[in-house]
Amino acid sequence: MSVADAPGVHDPSGRGSAFSGATGGTSESVVEPLVFERSRPGRRAVRFPAASERARAAAIGQPVVPEFARRAAAPGLPELSELELLRHYNRLAHLNQAIDLNFYPLGSCTMKYNPKVNEWAAALPGLADSHPFDPEPLAQGSLELMWLLAELLEDISGFCAVSLQPAAGAHGELTGMLMTRAFHRDNGEGEQRRKVLVPDSAHGTNPATATMVGYETVTIPSNQRGGIDLGALRGALGPDVAALMITNPSTLGIFEDQIDQVVAAVREAGAIAYMDGANLNAILGRFRPGAAGFDVMHFNLHKTFSTPHGGGGPGAGPVGVGERLEPYLPAPIPVLAEGDPAEVRANAWAGRSTPGARFALDADRPRSIGKVRSCHGNFGMFVRAYTYIRSNGGPGLRTISEDAVLAANYLRVRLRDAYDLPYDRPNKHEVVFSGRRQKREHGVSTLDIAKAVLDHGMHPPTIYFPLIVEEAMLIEPTETESLETLDRFVSVMHDIAGQVAADPDSVRRAPVTTPVGRLDEAAAARRPDLRWAHDGDEETASPA
Amino acid sequence: MTYSPHTDADRATMLAAIGVASVDELFDDIPASVRAGGWDVPPPLAEQEVRAELARLARRNRIPEVSFLGAGVYRHLVPAVVGEVIGRPEFATAYTPYQPEVSQGTLQSIYEFQSLICELTGMEVATASHYDGATATAEAALMACRLTRRDRIAVSAGVSPDTRRVLATYCSGPGIEIVTVPIDLSQGGTGTTDPAVAAAALGSDAACLVAAQPNFHGQIEPMRDLAEVAHAAGAQLVAVVEPTSLSILEAPGAYGADIVAAEGQPLGIPASFGGPFVGLMAARMGSVRQMPGRLVGATRDVEGRRGYVLTLQAREQHIRREKAASNICTNQALMALAATTYLAAVGPSGLREVAELSITQARHLVTALESAGLARRRFGGSYFAEVTVTVPDAARRHAALVEQGIVAGHLAERDEPDLRDTLLLATTELTTDDDIDRLVEALAATR
Numbered sequence: 001m002s003v004a005d006a007p008g009v010h011d012p013s014g015r016g017s018a019f020s021g022a023t024g025g026t027s028e029s030v031v032e033p034l035v036f037e038r039s040r041p042g043r044r045a046v047r048f049p050a051a052s053e054r055a056r057a058a059a060i061g062q063p064v065v066p067e068f069a070r071r072a073a074a075p076g077l078p079e080l081s082e083l084e085l086l087r088h089y090n091r092l093a094h095l096n097q098a099i100d101l102n103f104y105p106l107g108s109c110t111m112k113y114n115p116k117v118n119e120w121a122a123a124l125p126g127l128a129d130s131h132p133f134d135p136e137p138l139a140q141g142s143l144e145l146m147w148l149l150a151e152l153l154e155d156i157s158g159f160c161a162v163s164l165q166p167a168a169g170a171h172g173e174l175t176g177m178l179m180t181r182a183f184h185r186d187n188g189e190g191e192q193r194r195k196v197l198v199p200d201s202a203h204g205t206n207p208a209t210a211t212m213v214g215y216e217t218v219t220i221p222s223n224q225r226g227g228i229d230l231g232a233l234r235g236a237l238g239p240d241v242a243a244l245m246i247t248n249p250s251t252l253g254i255f256e257d258q259i260d261q262v263v264a265a266v267r268e269a270g271a272i273a274y275m276d277g278a279n280l281n282a283i284l285g286r287f288r289p290g291a292a293g294f295d296v297m298h299f300n301l302h303k304t305f306s307t308p309h310g311g312g313g314p315g316a317g318p319v320g321v322g323e324r325l326e327p328y329l330p331a332p333i334p335v336l337a338e339g340d341p342a343e344v345r346a347n348a349w350a351g352r353s354t355p356g357a358r359f360a361l362d363a364d365r366p367r368s369i370g371k372v373r374s375c376h377g378n379f380g381m382f383v384r385a386y387t388y389i390r391s392n393g394g395p396g397l398r399t400i401s402e403d404a405v406l407a408a409n410y411l412r413v414r415l416r417d418a419y420d421l422p423y424d425r426p427n428k429h430e431v432v433f434s435g436r437r438q439k440r441e442h443g444v445s446t447l448d449i450a451k452a453v454l455d456h457g458m459h460p461p462t463i464y465f466p467l468i469v470e471e472a473m474l475i476e477p478t479e480t481e482s483l484e485t486l487d488r489f490v491s492v493m494h495d496i497a498g499q500v501a502a503d504p505d506s507v508r509r510a511p512v513t514t515p516v517g518r519l520d521e522a523a524a525a526r527r528p529d530l531r532w533a534h535d536g537d538e539e540t541a542s543p544a
Numbered sequence: 545m546t547y548s549p550h551t552d553a554d555r556a557t558m559l560a561a562i563g564v565a566s567v568d569e570l571f572d573d574i575p576a577s578v579r580a581g582g583w584d585v586p587p588p589l590a591e592q593e594v595r596a597e598l599a600r601l602a603r604r605n606r607i608p609e610v611s612f613l614g615a616g617v618y619r620h621l622v623p624a625v626v627g628e629v630i631g632r633p634e635f636a637t638a639y640t641p642y643q644p645e646v647s648q649g650t651l652q653s654i655y656e657f658q659s660l661i662c663e664l665t666g667m668e669v670a671t672a673s674h675y676d677g678a679t680a681t682a683e684a685a686l687m688a689c690r691l692t693r694r695d696r697i698a699v700s701a702g703v704s705p706d707t708r709r710v711l712a713t714y715c716s717g718p719g720i721e722i723v724t725v726p727i728d729l730s731q732g733g734t735g736t737t738d739p740a741v742a743a744a745a746l747g748s749d750a751a752c753l754v755a756a757q758p759n760f761h762g763q764i765e766p767m768r769d770l771a772e773v774a775h776a777a778g779a780q781l782v783a784v785v786e787p788t789s790l791s792i793l794e795a796p797g798a799y800g801a802d803i804v805a806a807e808g809q810p811l812g813i814p815a816s817f818g819g820p821f822v823g824l825m826a827a828r829m830g831s832v833r834q835m836p837g838r839l840v841g842a843t844r845d846v847e848g849r850r851g852y853v854l855t856l857q858a859r860e861q862h863i864r865r866e867k868a869a870s871n872i873c874t875n876q877a878l879m880a881l882a883a884t885t886y887l888a889a890v891g892p893s894g895l896r897e898v899a900e901l902s903i904t905q906a907r908h909l910v911t912a913l914e915s916a917g918l919a920r921r922r923f924g925g926s927y928f929a930e931v932t933v934t935v936p937d938a939a940r941r942h943a944a945l946v947e948q949g950i951v952a953g954h955l956a957e958r959d960e961p962d963l964r965d966t967l968l969l970a971t972t973e974l975t976t977d978d979d980i981d982r983l984v985e986a987l988a989a990t991r
């Protein structure tokens with residue numbers, strides 16, 4: 001029996017008989033067997049037609065696939081009926097927490113509602129069946145959509161150009177840093193500028209990206225107020241610095257209130273000012289990084305613009321650039337080859353096509369860093385983000401940030417009596433608490449607290465990030481959570497704080513209501529078991 | 545239209561709790577000199593309006609009635625069950641499974657994905673996805689450089705031009721030199737990588753040889769020989785493969801590939817103008833600590849139940865920061881689930897039928913074109929389900945057919961000036977006899 005067979009069954013262990021099922025022949029207890037273990041030789045879900053007589057006859061005489069290149073044994077794929085297959089994945093789905101089920105305040109990830117009309121749009125056959133190498137006359141709709149989205153992202157960010165190619169935030173960072181290198185090289189400073197400055201609160205992708213382009217990372221400390229230490233920044237800037245990568249608002253949820261001076265100092269030193277735009281959801285309509293002097297920024301369409309996170313992607317990480325880096329953007333770029341941009345925009349905003357307008361892909365960009373991804377990027381995400389921006393419109397985007405910031409500040413004031421607040425000042429879209437008091441006084445870690453949140457049916461905040469906050473809990477409620485949900489989360493967090501004091505052991509035992517309990521991660525790393533292997537058992541193994 | 549649930553009363557409650565008079569006060573920390581002025585973002589649209597706008601853009605595309613275009617992205621059947629599974633909100637609206645107790649669905653499906661990719665490739669370990677085949681190939685080459693501590697790579701000209709472009713961009717970062725292994729593209733040439741030429745390009749200090757099977761021109765490469773020359777040079781073989789072909793073609797693990805990279809799009813993912821796709825990567829267990837990207841491993845919970853977790857994270861950016869094997873964070877998990885569902889749906893016999901139908905139609909197509917006197921195969925040797933043919937005046941005729949909604953494959957000279965008057969034609973299980981007739985008729989009419 002599996003969890004999906006008996007939803008909601010509870011026994012004293014909290015998990016119910018739903019979890020006592022074992023696969024035949026093994027003593028190990030499993031929640032849901034692997035798809036391989038559900039396989040039975042001869043079953044299938046999908047059938048294909050046979051080649052016609054004519055096709056087979058015509059193929060005779062053409063070279064066959066030569067013996068030397070042929071596979072000896074078929075790959076060991078599972079064999080299931082469509083219903084068995086569907087039930088298997090539906091059961092697995094039941095084991096997940098997700099935005100569509102409950103509150104998911106995972107800081108830095110912007111787990112907002114993913115509107116369903118976006119999915120409808122991405123599935124339109126005219127878009128979903130469009131081949132990336134279709135000749136331009138057949139792909140005018142896809143190209144127009146990309147051009148319009150880039151225009152909107154430019155409006156939103158204040159940059160003068162955008163490349164949609166990068167497939168995620170980190171990929172946008174890589175793109176930005178490669179452009180930075182190309183810029184310095186063209187200025188004859190490629191050899192000399194080898195350092196990238198990264199605040200100590202930065203996401204791990206920032207230093208990892210610097211390494212991927214052959215740069216050395218220099219960590220800049222934060223000040224007591226959670227901002228970058230301007231003195232330390234000025235001290236580190238020099239003729240050997242290629243760029244500053246700064247997240248704003250920072251990963252502490254704090255807007256860098258000296259951002260004007262930061263950007264000025266970086267530019268004065270001849271370095272590139274890179275903004276990690278993961279937290280753009282806090283500042284729509286309030287701060288436009290391009291207009292404020294940043295040279296480059298990546299967007300996370302899967303955060304700010306609501307494309308579903310998919311259990312770890314796909315995302316999309318377009319980059320916006322100012323004039324200094326524009327020549328280096330990845331090619332090709334969708335362009336309006338014929339037509340007046342203002343007219344095409346005005347028409348599109350009114351839902352009309354512009355007669356005579358022609359869109360094309362401009363590959364003739366001699367100083368481009370080249371391509372960072374095949375084809376044109378994660379187009380399906382562009383469709384969703386475009387739909388979302390058009391649905392919200394300018395005023396709606398401003399409201400998004402206002403409500404996201406309001407909700408996060410509300411949680412700050414409502415939770416600060418229960419947990420330590422290292423930076424007690426108005427924050428933006430997220431707020432970082434510390435579980436250090438609970439750790440010190442009761443020996444209950446932030447990990448334990450997170451696990452206790454699971455027992456309340458909610459997803460916990462991001463924990464142990466940013467690294468500069470001891471026992472960090474980074475909470476990002478987003479704008480789409482109702483006041484009732486926020487209040488319920490507040491009471492859950494208060495209850496847990498009370499439980500930590502009254503019965504710390506019970507918190508350390510959490511979670512008890514989830515499909516599985518705490519997992520042995522150390523054992524997983526010590527003896528990596530990264531794939532299912534045939535065990536030779538006729539019952540469960542699929543034939544080779 | 546906004547998706548915020550807040551009423552003015554809710555907002556007032558929150559403002560009062562925070563102790564500010566207006567939401568503007570919460571933005572006071574933005575220095576006045578850089579506060580945003582106006583912008584040109586248009587007004588909001590209601591659902592019916594936004595639907596009309598997206599339908600307009602979809603209509604502006606013209607999906608060809610007949611298409612033989614592949615060149616790395618293929619139109620295959622996407623079984624309905626695949627869409628059903630990846631559309632489930634428990635998969636689609638979750639994120640990276642940082643909390644394994646409430647992410648077993650995602651984690652187990654990734655473990656299944658890793659297992660399926662190992663089965664398909666004959667390799668020992670597969671990662672939990674990359675952005676696409678091109679970036680997976682680039683990361684594989686960088687991994688080979690780390691493993692061999694060398695900084696030069698040899699890349700067959702049979703690897704797709706799009707992939708080679710991305711590879712060049714990635715290698716420009718750490719300053720890795722790329723030597724291209726040329727292949728004979730002349731009429732009647734082999735159209736494949738010559739092991740002796742590859743050996744010369746590898747020399748004694750290359751980290752890897754990157755070669756594709758089948759190659760971009762549809763030709764079947766001598767992978768075993770290429771593995772031998774790579775290993776003789778102390779280099780790794782990075783095999784770039786097409787996943788549906790692996791139901792028939794030798795598993796890379798069996799011919800000595802050290803790292804496998806692939807575009808997973810043919811496994812149940814629509815063309816969608818180029819993405820989202822999924823990059824596959826597989827390798828030997830001995831190299832696992834140099835692999836980029838996520839890995840899921842099986843373990844037990846406190847009560848002995850089987851469960852799954854993200855593992856070997858000491859390779860990744862969130863732990864290792866500047867010392868990480870890669871900067872990759874968000875990957876293509878939902879598309880990996882599509883590939884997983886697809887492989888389980890078609891099973892071993894279905895995948896074989898897909899490949900066999902595609903192969904048969906490719907040969908049917910060549911026969912039909914040759915017997916009508918319209919085209920001849922460019923190269924000797926054998927091909928898989930994509931074929932390069934020589935067609936006089938190809939560029940003009942390709943354009944003429946586009947007007948009729950027929951895409952006569954990929955015009956090869958766009959990427960390879962040496963390949964004038966050649967078309968790269970792809971067939972899949974969706975190619976019908978009628979499609980072939982229409983192409984032949986239309987091409988004949990442009991003579």
Ligand SMILES: Cc1ncc(COP(=O)(O)O)c(C=O)c1O
Pocket residue numbers: 108109168169170171203205206247251276278279300315317872873874
């Ligand atoms: C601050 C910050 N920067 C960069 C990233 C990397 O973005 P992605 O996961 O899309 O690669 C993230 C999110 O994961 C982030 O939170």
